[in-house]
Amino acid sequence: MTHLFAEFAAPEAVVTAIERLRDRRALRDLDAYTPYPVHEIEHALAIGRSRIPFISFAAAMLAAAAAYLLQWWMNAYDYPLNVGGRPPHMPPAFVPVTFEMGVLGAAFAAFVCVLWRAGMPRLWRPAFEVDGFESASVDHFWLTVHTEPGDHADLDTVRDELVAAGALRVVEHG
């Protein structure tokens, strides 16, 4: 498996390159690396809206339900204590902890999902071996194209398209 890494100075050039390659490449073979989120690139790569909110919502509901159930079980079922004649099962008093645990569940789920979807934590990845790739977090924009090994004709056309779109340089990396 070979990747072509193309370095660009501006996000608009990456969008142009994606549009030029769109006909000859499946979009999943392309990926862009940028120092900050760029909507146009996500749009050009047809990346849909993240589904993290749904997972996060489910986690929130689950954590809140568990928190309520635990409070009920502790104070109303397992060891009911009569404090000042208040009922053992007292829903208003259980609201704060239920809410807080729901928030905690949602936040954890969102954070863990980002790491999971981004393949993190993973301190090294092949892209980091590419010379000058550090600029992807500073001020340059990189586009990677997945190519089949041995298909030199294809490799050359893709390279030409990238340069025509304004790539500063194109690096082949395995």
Added chain:
Amino acid sequence: MTQALVLGRPTDAELTAQLAGTTWHRGGRGWTAAFIAAGLGTLVLFSAIAYTVAVGIGVWGNNIPVAWAFGIINFVWWIGIGHAGTFISAILLLLEQGWRTSINRFAEGMTLFAVIQAGMFPLLHLGRPWFAYWLFPYPSTMSVWPQMKSALPWDAAAITTYFTVSLLFWYLGLLPDLAAVRDSAATRLRRRIYAVFALGWHGSARAWAHWRVAYLLLAGISTPLVLSVHSIVSSDFAITLLPGWHSTIFPPFFVAGAIYSGFAMVLILVIPTRRVFGLHNVITDSHLDKMAKMLLVTGWIVTYAYVIELFIAWYSSDPYEIYQYWMARTVGPNAAIFWIMIACNVLVPQVFWWRSMRVNTAVLFVASLLISLGMWAERFVIIVLGLQRDFLVSSWHEYAPTWVDLSIFGGTICFFLFLFMLFLRLVPFIPISEMKEMQREHAREHVPPAEARP
């Protein structure tokens, strides 16, 4: 928005160099002196804590009827300071206030360190802090559980959740910038260190898509969270029957006061930092102006609450309420603190009606110090002045703090500054990727395409 939030037009590389350059940047002699002073203060804090734990909380000034004093005043004060950080990073993000960008990580760091200070007080106030884990439900051999109808377990849940969510939100925002430091640091060792903390962030378009949504999501859930935390803290008071505490206005009143004191603390920290690191181009007068306006607004909300409290006390016709608000606070023992509160919280922010005052750093700095003092005084008034005058005259008692109380309180201020100074040195405290994104959006909105940078 007409005033510039970034002065000049630095390139992305220049911005990265400037904002990531604050890490490992050598400070001057003044910095070193301040850092050593804060470190020594931290030692005082831990010595005083060790003394308290070894001897018992009898070394504190609180005693019946004033069972809550410095321990709870400082807890509420520090938690409140933290709230402005979340307000800036979450609520202002959802409201699309561009000016929050350059100060949000800074303010969020302030939140984390303030909550650390706050969390120590209730633990020490337990008297036997080594049993603090009793607050959490665990299957103990005594087969008894925490009483969830008490406000104390609510507090434990609220504070731990608040700290954890703030930390996750802060760290998620920090990941791309840690990667930027990793990729631009001068030495191999620093690259390695930041590589570990960046967790291998690579900035692929798919990762950004998830990051952006999760960041907004965390902002969205931090918003009700920050409102809930101080509401729960205020419930510690509001669900009791004590005159001066038993009041339905407490949750919104506490939240407004929290944001008020927090903005004051942000200004106290931002003004010297901006000067030390020469960040006048990214933390502009426009930022100071907007924060001063926030002080004015929240100052008026707090003032309104003071007036309503006095009115409701009179309107209730309850002799204990009337005595508490109209006599105990204004002329009772420690009444000077009440008048300090009124002077600092009501009168001081009125200078911000004038724009020249809102951008004058000397005025802002002094006013912020006074407002922080005023908000501390407010918690003193609520807690101590409320407890000094019980229902029975025979149990009336005047409160005075001991040297241990004062050492612990002063020590937390030093510990807070110590952590904050470490933070300024070790991580990029102005969000680099967000600043670049904001600059790009701003350039596209305000500059015709022909003039735009390539």
